[in-house]
Amino acid sequence: MEIKEITKGVYAAPTLHWDRRLFDELIPLPDGTSYNAYIVKGDEKTALIDTADPEKQHELLDALEKMEVNIDYIVANHAEQDHSGSIPAVLEQYPNAKVLCTPKCKPMLVEHLLISEDIITTMDDGSTISLGGKTLEFIHTPWVHWPETMSTYLQEDKILFSCDFLGSHMATSDLFVKDKPEVYRAAKRYYAEIMMPFRNSVIKNLAKIKERQIDIVAPSHGPMHDEPEFIINAYLDWVSDDVKNEVVIPYISMHGSTAAMVDYLVDALMERGITVKPFNLATTDIGELAMALVDTATIVIGSPTVLAGPHPSVVYAAYLANALRPKARFATIVGSYGWGGKMADDIVGLIKNLKVELIEPVIIKGYPKEDDFKMLDKMAEDIFKKHEEIEII
Numbered sequence: 034m035e036i037k038e039i040t041k042g043v044y045a046a047p048t049l050h051w052d053r054r055l056f057d058e059l060i061p062l063p064d065g066t067s068y069n070a071y072i073v074k075g076d077e078k079t080a081l082i083d084t085a086d087p088e089k090q091h092e093l094l095d096a097l098e099k100m101e102v103n104i105d106y107i108v109a110n111h112a113e114q115d116h117s118g119s120i121p122a123v124l125e126q127y128p129n130a131k132v133l134c135t136p137k138c139k140p141m142l143v144e145h146l147l148i149s150e151d152i153i154t155t156m157d158d159g160s161t162i163s164l165g166g167k168t169l170e171f172i173h174t175p176w177v178h179w180p181e182t183m184s185t186y187l188q189e190d191k192i193l194f195s196c197d198f199l200g201s202h203m204a205t206s207d208l209f210v211k212d213k214p215e216v217y218r219a220a221k222r223y224y225a226e227i228m229m230p231f232r233n234s235v236i237k238n239l240a241k242i243k244e245r246q247i248d249i250v251a252p253s254h255g256p257m258h259d260e261p262e263f264i265i266n267a268y269l270d271w272v273s274d275d276v277k278n279e280v281v282i283p284y285i286s287m288h289g290s291t292a293a294m295v296d297y298l299v300d301a302l303m304e305r306g307i308t309v310k311p312f313n314l315a316t317t318d319i320g321e322l323a324m325a326l327v328d329t330a331t332i333v334i335g336s337p338t339v340l341a342g343p344h345p346s347v348v349y350a351a352y353l354a355n356a357l358r359p360k361a362r363f364a365t366i367v368g369s370y371g372w373g374g375k376m377a378d379d380i381v382g383l384i385k386n387l388k389v390e391l392i393e394p395v396i397i398k399g400y401p402k403e404d405d406f407k408m409l410d411k412m413a414e415d416i417f418k419k420h421e422e423i424e425i426i
């Protein structure tokens with residue numbers, strides 16, 4: 034790892050994890066990730082802001098040693114281990130360092146990292162600490178995406194160290210954003226997977242940080258933003274109540290009946306000028322599905338009937354969509370059965386968190402026939418009219 038100066042006395046120490054492909058044993062990482070620590074050197078004291086995943090702690094420790102710097106404070110913006118997990122090792126190297134965090138973060142660090150509470154000082158919302166010519170302000174930004182999260186604002190240099198907030202899972206050699214479309218996709222994927230369930234908290238926290246003049250957003254995943262409005266405006270769009278004229282269709286098919294229904298519905302929706310995003314759950318990357326859920330107006334879930342209920346892959350996708358709480362306005366179900374079952378009822382029971390109006394499902398016996406396709410035409414027309422009613426067409 035190479036520690037690079039961002040502005041005088043402020044350094045970025047990004048640990049790049051190029052080949053990590055899964056986070057939390059759940060989230061696909063097609064672009065790897067990074068764990069960005071930052072060093073702020075004042076005239077009197079030096080602070081390390083966030084650390085690195087313990088798997089990569091040796092890279093951070095070696096780079097700090099090479100820098101020949103003493104660490105007086107370790108700022109823990111977030112207790113999750115990909116940022117806090119190397120704190121015990123940093124404390125071994127710098128035994129006099131004090132850890133600074135929110136009051137909610139303190140017991141979490143003690144519980145998760147087994148460090149002594151005596152070396153932790155809690156910082157109230159809006160409190161500051163001077164390093165000598167460099168002032169760190171601690172802004173509590175809870176629920177992005179844990180309850181204890183905060184951002185740290187370097188007042189003199191107008192840099193916001195936002196940790197997960199405004200970040201993106203990306204390993205890149207670019208210190209700052211260069212390829213905007215690439216970073217936009219990675220940041221949207223990150224928002225969808227991590228932040229979307231906390232949309233209301235994100236709205237409040239965006240308003241809070243916008244009270245400061247920000248020249249650089251320095252997250253702890255992905256490249257830094259020297260045009261902060263790029264990422265802040267993207268977030269404002271994602272968290273807004275606006276939905277797009279889109280239908281997302283997560284589905285799976287065992288013997289072709291549900292696939293035939295989905296294919297027909299896709300065409301019927303496209304004929305009406307609606308953007309359609311089908312995801313075959315047998316092969317789909319759930320991150321792509323999560324991204325599509327950020328803006329969509331309507332979700333159509335497609336499933337065959339297995340052991341009287343939905344296909345297990347559909348159960349997983351419906352559970353996930355329910356947990357991610359997208360702002361979709363409408364939902365419905367298509368699918369088939371051989372001899373009976375309550376597949377549609379089970380799916381409805383799985384998406385109770387979604388504040389959606391349910392459009393009449395189309396559940397058929399066996400392979401779709403002429404009358405079944407007519408019902409799918411009616412479903413497409415119903416979706417079109419609903420989208421017209423909310424003025425997105």
Ligand code: FEO
Pocket residue numbers: 111113114115116178197254
């Ligand atoms: Fe990057 Fe919530 O940790």
